[in-house]
Amino acid sequence: MQRRQASSFYPHFEKEERPTIDRFVGLFNQLIFKNEAILTDFLDPGKRDILKTIVGNEAFIQEFGGYEDAEKKRVYLNLEWDNLKPDDYQIIPFEIEYPEKFSQLNHSSILGTLANSGLETDTFGDIVTDGKGRWQFFAKKELSDFFIEQIDRVGNVKVKIKPISFKDVLTPQDDSLEKNIIINSLRIDAFLAGISKDSRGQIQKAIESKLVKLNWHEIQDSNIMVNVNDIVSLRHFGRIVISNISATKKGKYKVVLKLWQTKKHK
Numbered sequence: 001m002q003r004r005q006a007s008s009f010y011p012h013f014e015k016e017e018r019p020t021i022d023r024f025v026g027l028f029n030q031l032i033f034k035n036e037a038i039l040t041d042f043l044d045p046g047k048r049d050i051l052k053t054i055v056g057n058e059a060f061i062q063e064f065g066g067y068e069d070a071e072k073k074r075v076y077l078n079l080e081w082d083n084l085k086p087d088d089y090q091i092i093p094f095e096i097e098y099p100e101k102f103s104q105l106n107h108s109s110i111l112g113t114l115a116n117s118g119l120e121t122d123t124f125g126d127i128v129t130d131g132k133g134r135w136q137f138f139a140k141k142e143l144s145d146f147f148i149e150q151i152d153r154v155g156n157v158k159v160k161i162k163p164i165s166f167k168d169v170l171t172p173q174d175d176s177l178e179k180n181i182i183i184n185s186l187r188i189d190a191f192l193a194g195i196s197k198d199s200r201g202q203i204q205k206a207i208e209s210k211l212v213k214l215n216w217h218e219i220q221d222s223n224i225m226v227n228v229n230d231i232v233s234l235r236h237f238g239r240i241v242i243s244n245i246s247a248t249k250k251g252k253y254k255v256v257l258k259l260w261q262t263k264k265h266k
Contacts, residue, residue, distance in 0.1 A: 004028050009054055014218050016210070017050060024051045027077070031059060037078040039090060041122035041140070044072050045231075046216030051075060064089045065125050066138035067169050072125040074140075086166050090141040091125065093169050097160040100133040108262075109155045110135060117151060119143065131173030136164070176241075176258040183253050186245065188214065188232065189222040195259065196237050203234075211235040226255075238262045 006025040010018055024047075031038050043051065048063065055061060060081050065073035074089045076082070098105060110127050114137065124147075125138035139147055147161045183194040189203040192212065196203070204222045206212055212219055213233045214226075226232060226242060233239040238261035246254050 024054050028054055040075040042072040042125040066091050066093055070126050091138050092141045092144045093138050093164050095162045095164045096135040097162055098157050103157040105135050113154045128172040130170045176260045181255050186225045188224045188226055191226050
């Protein structure tokens, strides 16, 4: 098994992702030379894609984020197969207790509180809700005391962070909308203009400003064509999963999609 060179992976990803590539190549080289299992921080799907590309078939990869279909997950790497249990990933689920009758929380305010707590964002995972007022999040076990002792407010709302067991984890609410749109082109700028109602020029500027991701990776090319199962996100608008694409009789494209909208877009 040979030592990886980070530069050999640079052409496969955007320039801005090179620090991530460098870090993951270092982890892989550590794995093969020390033969010690590695448990990563919480990684989003884009970073997990980079890690899997670097590792290839040279090690076993297992991942868990606290619940089925989690977006951010911790990844376990080992040269031998281990039968892991949820506790092996060193993840703690937390319930956010607050006066639900008098206050409201939302995803962005909770994320802002956690992100501004002094910890890196990869130390905690998904934030989930049942849509009825209950909120939970997942974090690295070794930082549980920090969250319990240091987080006592979300915005102006007084909260208490309480560790819970995995059997008490919520089934997250799916607040996506199913939509059909008709577009003239499958170019990503035309697609996003069609769903967001922004102009193609505005979308092109968003792409140049690195506000658009395709399958969790930043893009800077407006000419990229979207395909079925692609995941497209536009910052401050939402995330879209393309379910189906078909041609119309007039030479246009009908796109069936699911949209998770971050805010109402005029």
